[in-house]
Amino acid sequence: MNWGHIDRYAKSLIKEAGHQIRVSFYQQIDVETKADANDLVTNIDREVERFFINRIKRDFPTHRILGEEGFGDEVQSLEGVIWMLDPIDGTMNFVHQKRNFAISLGIYVDGVGMLGYIYDVMGDDFYHAAKGEGAYLNDERLSQLEITPLSDAIIGINASWVAPNRHIDNEKVIELVKACRGTRSYGSAAIELAHVSAGRLDAYVSMRLSPWDIAGGIVIAQEVGAVATNLKGEAPGLLGQEPFIVARPGLHRDLLTNYIKLKQ
Ligand code: IPD
Ligand code: CA
Ligand code: CA
Ligand code: CA
Numbered sequence: 001m002n003w004g005h006i007d008r009y010a011k012s013l014i015k016e017a018g019h020q021i022r023v024s025f026y027q028q029i030d031v032e033t034k035a036d037a038n039d040l041v042t043n044i045d046r047e048v049e050r051f052f053i054n055r056i057k058r059d060f061p062t063h064r065i066l067g068e069e070g071f072g073d074e075v076q077s078l079e080g081v082i083w084m085l086d087p088i089d090g091t092m093n094f095v096h097q098k099r100n101f102a103i104s105l106g107i108y109v110d111g112v113g114m115l116g117y118i119y120d121v122m123g124d125d126f127y128h129a130a131k132g133e134g135a136y137l138n139d140e141r142l143s144q145l146e147i148t149p150l151s152d153a154i155i156g157i158n159a160s161w162v163a164p165n166r167h168i169d170n171e172k173v174i175e176l177v178k179a180c181r182g183t184r185s186y187g188s189a190a191i192e193l194a195h196v197s198a199g200r201l202d203a204y205v206s207m208r209l210s211p212w213d214i215a216g217g218i219v220i221a222q223e224v225g226a227v228a229t230n231l232k233g234e235a236p237g238l239l240g241q242e243p244f245i246v247a248r249p250g251l252h253r254d255l256l257t258n259y260i261k262l263k264q
Contacts, residue, residue, distance in 0.1 A: 001081075001109070003114060003115070003130065006060075006107065006115065007115055007128075007130055009059065010083075010105060010107065010115060010117060011117070011126075011128065013052060013055055013056075014103050014105060014117055014119050014126070015119070015126075016051075017048050017051055017052065017087070017103055018103060018119050018121045018124075020044075020047070020048060020051065021044060021048060021088065021094075021103075021121050022121060022122070024044045024047075025098060029042050029043065029044055029095070030042060030043045031095055038092070040091045040092055040095055041069065041091060042088075042091065042094070042095065044088065044094070045068070045069055045087050045088045045091055045094075046069050046071070046087075048087035048088060048103070049067045049068070049069040049071050049072070049085065049087040050071050052065070052067070052083075052085055052087065052105075053065050053067060053071050053072055056083055060081070062080070062081070063080070063081040063082070063083060064080060064081065064082045064083070065082070065083045065085060066082055066083070066084045066085065066211060066212060067085045067086075067087065067212065068085070068086050068087065068210065068212045069087065072085070075239070076239065077239075078108065078110060078111035078238060078239065079110060080109070080110065081107065081108070081109050082107070082108045082109075083105060083106075083107050084105065084106045084107075084108060084211050084212050084215030084216070084238070085103075085104070085105050085212055086102075086103070086104040086105075086190065086210075086212035086213055087103060088101050088102075088103065089101060089102045089103070089104045089188045089189060089190040089191070089212075089213060090102060090186075090187050090188030090189075090190070090191065092187055093186075093187045093188060098122065099122040099123070100120075100122070100186060100187060100188060100191060101120075101121060101122075101188055101191075102118050102119055102120050102121065102188055102190040102191050102194070103117070103118070103119040103121060103190075104117070104118050104119075104189075104190035104212060104213065104214075104215070104216045104217065105117045105215070105216045106214075106215025106216040106217075106218065106219055108215065108238070111238065112131070113131060113215065113218055113219035113222070114130065114131050114219070115128075115129070115130050115131070115219060116128065116129045116135075116215070116216040116217065116218065116219025116220045116223075117216045117220075118190045118191065118193065118194045118216050118217055118220060120191055120194065125137060125138065125194070126138050127142075127194045127197065127198070127217075127220050128220070129219050129220040129222075129223040130219075131219060131222075131223070132223075133223070134223050134224075135197055135220045135221075135223035135224050137194075137198055142197055142198055142199075142220075142223070142224050143199065143224065144224055144225045145197075145199060145224050145225045145226055145248045145249070146248070147248060147249060147250040147251070148202050148248055148250075148251060149250075149251075150176075150179050150180050150251060150254055150255075151179065151180070151181065152181055152202075153180050153181055153202035153203060153248075153251055154180065154181055154182045154183065154184055154200075154201050154202055155176065155177075155180045155182075155183050155184075155201070155202065155203050155204075155205070155255075156183070156184050156185065156186065156192045156195065156196070156201045156203065156204035156205070157173075157176075157177070157183050157184075157185065157204075157205050158185050158206065158207070159185065160207065161173045161205070161207070162174055162177060165207075166263065167207060167243070167262060167263060168207070168260070168261065168262065168263065169261040169262075169263060172258075172259050172260065172261050173259065173260070175259060176255070176259035176260070179259075184201060189204075189206055189209050189213040189214060189217070189244075190213060190214075190216065190217050192204040192206075193214065193216075193217025193218070193220065193221055193228075193246055194217065194220065196221055196226055196246050196247065196248075197217070197220045197221045197223075197224050197226060199224075202247060202248050202251055203245065203246065203247030203248065203251055203252070203255060204244075204245070204246050204247070205243075205244070205245045205255070205260060206243065206244045206245075207243055208241045208242070208243060209241065209242065209243075209244045210240075210241050211236075211238040211239065211240075213244075214228070214236060214238075214244055214246075215238060217246070218236065218246075221246050225248075225249060226246050226247060226248060226249070226252075227246065227247060227248075227249055227252040228244070228245070228246040229244075229245060229246075229252070229256075230242045230243055230244060230245075231243040231244075231245060231256065231260055231262055232262075233256055243262070245260065
Protein backbone atom coordinates (compact mmCIF):
# COMPACT_ATOMS: atom_id res chain seq x y z
CA MET A 1 0.00 0.00 0.00
CA ASN A 2 1.39 3.42 -0.95
CA TRP A 3 0.64 5.32 2.26
CA GLY A 4 2.39 8.49 1.08
CA HIS A 5 -0.02 8.64 -1.85
CA ILE A 6 -3.09 7.92 0.28
CA ASP A 7 -1.96 10.55 2.80
CA ARG A 8 -1.55 13.26 0.14
CA TYR A 9 -4.87 12.26 -1.44
CA ALA A 10 -6.76 12.38 1.88
CA LYS A 11 -5.29 15.76 2.80
CA SER A 12 -6.27 17.34 -0.47
CA LEU A 13 -9.78 15.83 -0.28
CA ILE A 14 -10.25 17.24 3.23
CA LYS A 15 -9.04 20.70 2.19
CA GLU A 16 -11.43 20.67 -0.76
CA ALA A 17 -14.31 19.62 1.49
CA GLY A 18 -13.38 22.36 3.96
CA HIS A 19 -13.62 24.90 1.17
CA GLN A 20 -17.07 23.57 0.24
CA ILE A 21 -18.21 23.96 3.83
CA ARG A 22 -16.97 27.54 4.06
CA VAL A 23 -18.71 28.40 0.81
CA SER A 24 -21.91 26.77 2.08
CA PHE A 25 -22.43 29.69 4.46
CA TYR A 26 -23.40 31.76 1.40
CA GLN A 27 -26.21 29.37 0.52
CA GLN A 28 -29.28 28.06 2.31
CA ILE A 29 -28.56 25.54 5.05
CA ASP A 30 -31.46 23.20 5.83
CA VAL A 31 -31.45 21.96 9.40
CA GLU A 32 -33.28 18.79 10.39
CA THR A 33 -33.33 16.70 13.55
CA LYS A 34 -32.35 13.05 13.84
CA ALA A 35 -32.73 10.94 17.02
CA ASP A 36 -34.07 13.84 19.13
CA ALA A 37 -34.75 17.59 18.96
CA ASN A 38 -31.12 18.49 19.79
CA ASP A 39 -29.54 16.00 17.39
CA LEU A 40 -29.10 18.16 14.30
CA VAL A 41 -28.13 17.34 10.73
CA THR A 42 -27.98 19.60 7.69
CA ASN A 43 -27.90 19.23 3.93
CA ILE A 44 -24.21 20.20 4.16
CA ASP A 45 -23.33 17.23 6.42
CA ARG A 46 -24.91 14.97 3.80
CA GLU A 47 -23.39 16.70 0.77
CA VAL A 48 -19.91 16.62 2.24
CA GLU A 49 -20.19 12.93 3.13
CA ARG A 50 -21.38 12.13 -0.40
CA PHE A 51 -18.49 14.16 -1.86
CA PHE A 52 -15.96 12.04 0.07
CA ILE A 53 -17.66 8.77 -0.76
CA ASN A 54 -17.93 9.44 -4.49
CA ARG A 55 -14.23 10.27 -4.69
CA ILE A 56 -12.98 7.43 -2.48
CA LYS A 57 -15.14 4.83 -4.26
CA ARG A 58 -13.89 6.06 -7.65
CA ASP A 59 -10.20 6.13 -6.70
CA PHE A 60 -9.95 3.31 -4.12
CA PRO A 61 -12.74 0.88 -5.10
CA THR A 62 -11.63 -1.86 -2.71
CA HIS A 63 -11.66 0.38 0.37
CA ARG A 64 -14.72 0.65 2.60
CA ILE A 65 -16.14 3.81 4.13
CA LEU A 66 -17.93 4.21 7.45
CA GLY A 67 -19.61 7.62 7.48
CA GLU A 68 -21.94 9.14 10.05
CA GLU A 69 -24.68 10.07 7.62
CA GLY A 70 -25.00 6.52 6.29
CA PHE A 71 -24.00 6.93 2.62
CA GLY A 72 -21.01 4.63 3.02
CA ASP A 73 -20.79 0.91 3.59
CA GLU A 74 -22.43 -1.20 6.26
CA VAL A 75 -19.34 -1.99 8.25
CA GLN A 76 -19.61 -4.96 10.60
CA SER A 77 -15.98 -5.98 10.82
CA LEU A 78 -12.70 -4.08 10.77
CA GLU A 79 -11.12 -6.19 8.03
CA GLY A 80 -9.36 -4.46 5.16
CA VAL A 81 -9.00 -0.72 4.60
CA ILE A 82 -11.74 1.41 6.18
CA TRP A 83 -12.08 5.18 5.97
CA MET A 84 -13.97 6.35 9.09
CA LEU A 85 -15.44 9.74 8.31
CA ASP A 86 -17.37 12.40 10.13
CA PRO A 87 -18.09 15.04 7.48
CA ILE A 88 -18.95 17.65 10.14
CA ASP A 89 -18.15 16.87 13.76
CA GLY A 90 -19.92 19.46 15.88
CA THR A 91 -23.01 20.04 13.73
CA MET A 92 -24.67 22.01 16.53
CA ASN A 93 -21.70 24.41 16.50
CA PHE A 94 -21.83 24.51 12.69
CA VAL A 95 -25.48 25.56 12.81
CA HIS A 96 -25.40 27.92 15.79
CA GLN A 97 -21.88 29.30 15.81
CA LYS A 98 -20.53 28.81 12.28
CA ARG A 99 -17.25 27.74 13.88
CA ASN A 100 -15.84 25.12 16.27
CA PHE A 101 -16.59 22.16 14.01
CA ALA A 102 -14.25 19.81 12.17
CA ILE A 103 -13.91 17.23 9.47
CA SER A 104 -12.68 14.03 11.11
CA LEU A 105 -11.16 11.12 9.20
CA GLY A 106 -9.24 8.02 10.23
CA ILE A 107 -7.92 5.41 7.80
CA TYR A 108 -7.59 1.97 9.36
CA VAL A 109 -6.26 -1.37 8.11
CA ASP A 110 -7.52 -4.48 9.86
CA GLY A 111 -8.44 -2.30 12.86
CA VAL A 112 -5.07 -0.52 13.07
CA GLY A 113 -5.14 3.27 12.65
CA MET A 114 -2.66 4.25 9.92
CA LEU A 115 -3.62 7.85 9.11
CA GLY A 116 -5.59 10.40 11.13
CA TYR A 117 -6.92 13.85 10.29
CA ILE A 118 -8.89 16.54 12.08
CA TYR A 119 -9.53 19.73 10.16
CA ASP A 120 -10.89 22.66 12.18
CA VAL A 121 -12.44 24.24 9.13
CA MET A 122 -12.96 27.84 10.26
CA GLY A 123 -9.77 28.00 12.36
CA ASP A 124 -7.91 26.50 9.35
CA ASP A 125 -6.07 24.24 11.78
CA PHE A 126 -5.18 20.92 10.19
CA TYR A 127 -4.10 18.17 12.60
CA HIS A 128 -2.66 15.09 10.94
CA ALA A 129 -0.64 12.01 11.76
CA ALA A 130 0.68 8.85 10.17
CA LYS A 131 1.29 5.88 12.44
CA GLY A 132 4.87 5.91 13.71
CA GLU A 133 5.71 9.24 12.08
CA GLY A 134 4.54 11.79 14.65
CA ALA A 135 1.60 14.18 14.70
CA TYR A 136 1.40 17.66 13.23
CA LEU A 137 -0.66 20.81 13.47
CA ASN A 138 -0.34 22.25 9.97
CA ASP A 139 3.46 22.04 9.38
CA GLU A 140 4.44 22.05 13.01
CA ARG A 141 5.28 18.79 14.78
CA LEU A 142 3.36 18.31 18.04
CA SER A 143 5.45 17.52 21.12
CA GLN A 144 5.21 14.35 23.17
CA LEU A 145 2.87 14.86 26.11
CA GLU A 146 4.44 15.01 29.52
CA ILE A 147 2.94 13.86 32.81
CA THR A 148 0.70 16.45 34.52
CA PRO A 149 -0.90 15.97 37.95
CA LEU A 150 -4.68 16.27 38.14
CA SER A 151 -4.36 19.45 40.22
CA ASP A 152 -2.74 21.17 37.17
CA ALA A 153 -5.03 19.57 34.56
CA ILE A 154 -7.86 20.94 32.45
CA ILE A 155 -10.45 18.23 31.76
CA GLY A 156 -12.73 18.28 28.71
CA ILE A 157 -16.04 17.13 30.14
CA ASN A 158 -19.66 17.84 29.32
CA ALA A 159 -21.97 19.25 32.02
CA SER A 160 -24.23 16.20 31.63
CA TRP A 161 -21.65 14.19 33.64
CA VAL A 162 -22.55 16.05 36.81
CA ALA A 163 -26.30 15.66 36.22
CA PRO A 164 -27.79 12.45 37.61
CA ASN A 165 -27.51 9.71 35.01
CA ARG A 166 -27.71 5.96 34.70
CA HIS A 167 -24.12 5.23 33.75
CA ILE A 168 -21.77 7.11 36.04
CA ASP A 169 -21.12 7.56 39.76
CA ASN A 170 -21.87 11.30 40.02
CA GLU A 171 -20.26 11.84 43.40
CA LYS A 172 -16.90 10.81 41.96
CA VAL A 173 -17.29 13.13 38.97
CA ILE A 174 -18.09 16.02 41.31
CA GLU A 175 -14.88 15.18 43.21
CA LEU A 176 -13.02 15.21 39.89
CA VAL A 177 -14.39 18.63 38.95
CA LYS A 178 -13.21 19.96 42.31
CA ALA A 179 -9.80 18.28 42.15
CA CYS A 180 -8.75 19.43 38.68
CA ARG A 181 -7.64 22.94 37.69
CA GLY A 182 -10.62 23.54 35.40
CA THR A 183 -13.07 22.02 32.93
CA ARG A 184 -13.95 22.86 29.33
CA SER A 185 -16.54 21.68 26.81
CA TYR A 186 -16.18 22.48 23.10
CA GLY A 187 -19.00 20.51 21.47
CA SER A 188 -16.85 18.63 18.96
CA ALA A 189 -15.23 15.39 20.05
CA ALA A 190 -12.69 15.67 17.23
CA ILE A 191 -11.63 19.17 18.26
CA GLU A 192 -11.41 18.02 21.88
CA LEU A 193 -9.14 15.14 20.83
CA ALA A 194 -7.05 17.65 18.87
CA HIS A 195 -6.78 19.87 21.96
CA VAL A 196 -5.57 16.93 24.05
CA SER A 197 -2.99 16.07 21.36
CA ALA A 198 -1.75 19.67 21.27
CA GLY A 199 -1.52 19.83 25.09
CA ARG A 200 -4.29 22.42 25.49
CA LEU A 201 -6.53 20.00 27.33
CA ASP A 202 -5.11 17.26 29.55
CA ALA A 203 -7.98 14.81 29.16
CA TYR A 204 -11.34 14.49 27.42
CA VAL A 205 -14.15 12.15 28.42
CA SER A 206 -17.43 11.43 26.70
CA MET A 207 -20.31 9.15 27.61
CA ARG A 208 -21.05 7.90 24.11
CA LEU A 209 -19.07 8.37 20.92
CA SER A 210 -19.17 6.68 17.54
CA PRO A 211 -16.20 5.40 15.52
CA TRP A 212 -16.25 8.40 13.13
CA ASP A 213 -16.02 10.83 16.08
CA ILE A 214 -12.73 9.38 17.34
CA ALA A 215 -11.05 7.36 14.55
CA GLY A 216 -8.90 10.19 13.19
CA GLY A 217 -8.22 11.71 16.58
CA ILE A 218 -6.99 8.45 18.09
CA VAL A 219 -4.22 8.14 15.48
CA ILE A 220 -3.11 11.72 16.21
CA ALA A 221 -3.36 11.36 19.99
CA GLN A 222 -1.37 8.12 20.07
CA GLU A 223 1.47 9.73 18.15
CA VAL A 224 2.03 12.19 21.01
CA GLY A 225 1.74 9.53 23.71
CA ALA A 226 -1.86 10.10 24.82
CA VAL A 227 -3.86 7.06 25.93
CA ALA A 228 -7.30 6.53 24.33
CA THR A 229 -9.65 3.83 25.61
CA ASN A 230 -13.20 3.05 26.63
CA LEU A 231 -14.03 3.43 30.34
CA LYS A 232 -12.89 -0.13 31.05
CA GLY A 233 -9.43 0.84 29.86
CA GLU A 234 -9.75 -1.24 26.67
CA ALA A 235 -8.95 -0.10 23.13
CA PRO A 236 -12.07 1.43 21.52
CA GLY A 237 -13.96 -1.21 19.52
CA LEU A 238 -14.72 1.14 16.57
CA LEU A 239 -17.79 -0.80 15.49
CA GLY A 240 -20.42 0.93 17.64
CA GLN A 241 -21.04 3.58 20.24
CA GLU A 242 -19.00 3.48 23.44
CA PRO A 243 -17.92 5.69 26.34
CA PHE A 244 -14.51 7.21 25.60
CA ILE A 245 -11.56 8.77 27.40
CA VAL A 246 -8.32 10.21 26.08
CA ALA A 247 -5.68 11.66 28.39
CA ARG A 248 -2.03 12.18 29.13
CA PRO A 249 -0.51 8.83 30.20
CA GLY A 250 -0.47 9.05 34.06
CA LEU A 251 -3.65 11.08 34.19
CA HIS A 252 -5.54 8.45 32.18
CA ARG A 253 -4.90 5.85 34.88
CA ASP A 254 -5.70 8.29 37.71
CA LEU A 255 -9.05 9.25 36.13
CA LEU A 256 -10.14 5.68 35.45
CA THR A 257 -8.96 4.34 38.81
CA ASN A 258 -10.19 7.10 41.08
CA TYR A 259 -12.88 9.24 39.45
CA ILE A 260 -14.70 7.84 36.45
CA LYS A 261 -16.65 4.87 37.66
CA LEU A 262 -19.32 3.12 35.67
CA LYS A 263 -22.31 2.07 37.78
CA GLN A 264 -22.38 -1.70 38.16
C1 IPD B 1 -21.15 15.07 18.21
C2 IPD B 1 -20.04 15.95 18.79
C3 IPD B 1 -20.30 16.20 20.26
C4 IPD B 1 -20.38 14.90 21.04
C5 IPD B 1 -21.49 14.04 20.44
C6 IPD B 1 -21.21 13.77 18.96
P1 IPD B 1 -21.81 15.40 15.61
O1 IPD B 1 -20.91 14.79 16.84
O2 IPD B 1 -18.78 15.35 18.63
O3 IPD B 1 -19.23 16.96 20.82
O4 IPD B 1 -20.67 15.18 22.39
O5 IPD B 1 -21.56 12.83 21.14
O6 IPD B 1 -22.24 12.99 18.43
O7 IPD B 1 -23.17 14.75 15.68
O8 IPD B 1 -21.85 16.86 15.77
O9 IPD B 1 -21.05 14.91 14.43
CA1 CA C 1 -24.47 14.00 14.14
CA1 CA D 1 -19.48 13.49 15.39
CA1 CA E 1 -21.21 14.63 12.27
